Amino acid sequence: MKDVARLAGVSTMTVSRVVNGEAGVGPETAARVERAIRGLGYQRDAVARQLRRKGQLTQTIGLLVDNVADPFMAAFASAAEDVARQRGNVVLIGSSRDDLRREREVIAAFTSRRVDGMILIPVEGSHRFLLPSMATGTHVVCADRRAPGLDVDTVIVDNRDAVREAVGHLVAHGHRRIAFLGDRKEIWTLAERRTGYTEALAEAGIPLDPGLVRHGLRVASDAAAAVTGLLAAPDPPTAVLAGNDIVAVGVLETLPPAVAMIAFGDFVLADRISPPVTVVSQDPVAIGTTAAHLLFARIHGDTSPPRTVTLPTRLITRGSGELPARVGA
Amino acid sequence: MKDVARLAGVSTMTVSRVVNGEAGVGPETAARVERAIRGLGYQRDAVARQLRRKGQLTQTIGLLVDNVADPFMAAFASAAEDVARQRGNVVLIGSSRDDLRREREVIAAFTSRRVDGMILIPVEGSHRFLLPSMATGTHVVCADRRAPGLDVDTVIVDNRDAVREAVGHLVAHGHRRIAFLGDRKEIWTLAERRTGYTEALAEAGIPLDPGLVRHGLRVASDAAAAVTGLLAAPDPPTAVLAGNDIVAVGVLETLPPAVAMIAFGDFVLADRISPPVTVVSQDPVAIGTTAAHLLFARIHGDTSPPRTVTLPTRLITRGSGELPARVGA
DNA sequence: CTGAAAGCGCTAACAT
């Protein structure tokens, strides 16, 4: 900046004004400064700028997901990034890999870089460690899952209700032995889905068989193995509810076409499998967009009480969820 | 920091030493400082820290992809982020959406935040605008695609050869009317794949029919429409080469099972479609990991001449690419 | 319309 000022024969203050497009600079001077900037390839240092303008925004937000490679998270992140970019912000991204320690590391890296706010898909566990940062003005929005003990804007879907409907749908097609396969039951969404499953069975007067519930399936192959185990049992399920997209893919590896199935979360090619897969679809783009809008509202001064936005889900019937319970099964 | 110093009854310098775990602080004093830090919830300001330690690293890298929601890019980004995190770095992410102007905006946002380096999946067009930043020490690595006119480390696969092999595979199964469907032909990877297609036909002595080549298919539905168009023609193709994963999904929407197909890029459930889809698989995780390693080597002083790492691809035969050319088609 | 001085939070370099 000093170099630019020298080359243009002005003070650094004038350069600063030009760079920031502030009024009060003679057009002649401004042009000379512009030329010097281009000549030297000068670019404002956002780091130094930020330091002086205390209380101002870094125009940087943090985005914490479980794993960017997951299609749901990827679509979610993409949508949030879109909104951020439209607002001239840049996004720091990090993955928790469902590990609280790692999540804390990532969040510490965010706050030490003075992000204006962050969107979290929180892992299980207390998030009270965020309170000091929040007290100093870092805004937090949760998406997809609630963070226990954190009273912040949250964007979710009604997982419980959606699963209750899905299981009810299977019951309506004659199923009574319905398996539930999910990722770690500590994950908020999965706990909710599991509850919906339990409630639906209770409503239908079907006793819960713990042998039909498998948790902790973190990769597709876990789910495939679980299916194999279930089917080898003396009284196998006639229908399966896959708790998320990853489990769904694993289930599809081994599930015989005659066994009914509904997956939580839509996925690419679900309609090209045989039979086409009935799913509970949720909209990751809407979740990401909504969360980002909520965050920016907070960043720009919204101080209303935290609210929860519940986005709709939709049961998309494609065939796999409408298979009848096999006679004798 | 001043507050911490006051509370602990020491100078800010001592606080700085404790925060940075530097030697030369009495254990007694250190403990007092630690207590003050916790009491006040103090966290070092990475922004201010960075300013003074000029020439030091921000421990932040930029990652520019075409679109995070694309499974290939998501897996790539996830792998790169993993490496960065292991090294205590944080990742700024941005999407170009295949738009040079937007790419430049994102890159400017990166450099103004003084990233130590960045990994780019570059869009088409000159990237000479990066030269000034590179001259001032911002390291750049390209992945997946080359950036014309930019002499930097690059991680790619041999798209041309891979497609030549794939088309040869179709020819070996009797196909002579092979369609090529791709995204915008300005994208480097697609140009390469297209060249491989042309070369393979030439090797087989098959004249190139421009009517069998469709470009500019950006979303799945574009590809689906293109397939419909091709099949309605008087002399339709007996085999289709899908230029990327997105096109592949679109093709699968409408392609009759009897038409052979090979897709560039593996995708989830490719083996569950009927017939299972033969693909040219590349490894996005390896690409992301390699690119990140190259970048960190540069950041930590590697000044050897830029090199290109070419990662292997693999033709995975699953059925759709081994269908015979229908007699009379 | 333009500039000089001060200082943001931190740390390198040099005392003590």
Next chain:
DNA sequence: ATGTTAGCGCTTTCAG
């Protein structure tokens, strides 16, 4: 083992 001084690159504040 601890403190003092100065300054990173920029912008706020106040004076011309």
